[in-house]
Amino acid sequence: MENTLLVGLSRQMVLERQMDVVANNVANVNTNGFKADRSLFEQFLRSPAHEDNFQRPDRQVAFVQDRATFKDFAAGNTEITKNPLDISIDGKAFLAVQTAAGERYTRDGGLQINNQGQLVTAGGNLVLGTSGPIVFQPTDKEINIAADGNITVIEGTGRIDSVRGKLRLVSFADAQKLEKEGSNLYSAGQGVVAQIDTTSRVRQGFIEKSNVNSVTEMSRMIEITRAYTQISALLQQQSDLHKSAIEKLAEVPA
Incomplete structure (x- = not known):
């Protein structure tokens, strides 16, 4: 798989899980004593999808993953x-x-x-x-x-x-x-x-009351939705480029 597609898809998976966390917080904004969940992210590096026979650290691809969630035990109002x-x-x-x-x-x-x-x-x-x-x-x-x-x-x-x-x-x-x-x-x-x-x-x-800040969580939900949409557009553009390249190669005389 192309590196762009691999990074984009992995990011979408993280955003989907982050949306689940935020949605659960929003659903409990009026739940007495509820403590919000937060996502933890970390970077990890791996070799590109198309690597040669030599190890080249300068060609590593950076990914972000949601390593875990933690509970925010801050007191609510x-x-x-x-x-x-x-x-x-x-x-x-x-x-x-x-x-x-x-x-x-x-x-x-x-x-x-x-x-x-x-x-x-x-x-x-x-x-x-x-x-x-x-x-x-x-x-x-x-x-x-x-x-x-x-x-x-x-x-x-x-x-x-x-x-x-x-x-x-x-x-x-x-x-x-x-x-x-x-x-x-x-x-x-x-x-x-x-x-x-x-x-x-x-x-x-x-x-x-719940320690969930409804304005903050709704803002996060909008940010996640926008990021997911932008990555979808990027992946679609990448797919269109591949399709165009294949079509032009098919037109080259044998």
């Missing part, structure tokens, strides 16, 4: 909701939740109480405390979530201050090793251990 079950986390911690597939982690602080009195996420997963799931009584009122995650309520009509649990906030030595599973959940990969986080703080009545 916080929004005041005044809902006592909404929380945002100041720091690197995650909420630990129990799912059908095991323990998972999230930054989505839009919490609810299910019909069994259990504290759950918007997706219905149990929010874990330091001693297991957090359960409220039917007579509980005035839920208060302290900065350290301690949850207290006013119980019954006797104005008794009772403790219902403490949010299990965890962090990771290398959060990049967490794996996104969809539904705004992360799983710990092999060798990744959740550690109790004592430095992060909880803010009641706030919610952390």
Whole structure:
């Protein structure tokens, strides 16, 4: 294959995968606690498609490949909701939740109480405390979530201050090793251990929004689309040149 075609096609493959990353970010611009993905690129060199018998470094062709994606864990903007079950986390911690597939982690602080009195996420997963799931009584009122995650309520009509649990906030030595599973959940990969986080703080009545900048992502989407179109035009021009050359060679008398 000609070097121009090879470089152009490889670039289009990279742009297609980059578009998938950007599109997923845009789709989650309104997802509470969502963390954007970013693409990592690197250059690699290889011999041209038509190389002679001698190694000539000056004739190497430069390619760009998307080596990997990484998660942008920068904090999103916080929004005041005044809902006592909404929380945002100041720091690197995650909420630990129990799912059908095991323990998972999230930054989505839009919490609810299910019909069994259990504290759950918007997706219905149990929010874990330091001693297991957090359960409220039917007579509980005035839920208060302290900065350290301690949850207290006013119980019954006797104005008794009772403790219902403490949010299990965890962090990771290398959060990049967490794996996104969809539904705004992360799983710990092999060798990744959740550690109790004592430095992060909880803010009641706030919610952390997605850290995706919609204007920036839409601009990237336009840039990727334009680049893909330009390369398509270049490849078409190259194909037309080959076709023209073949036609003229066919007209040369034998």
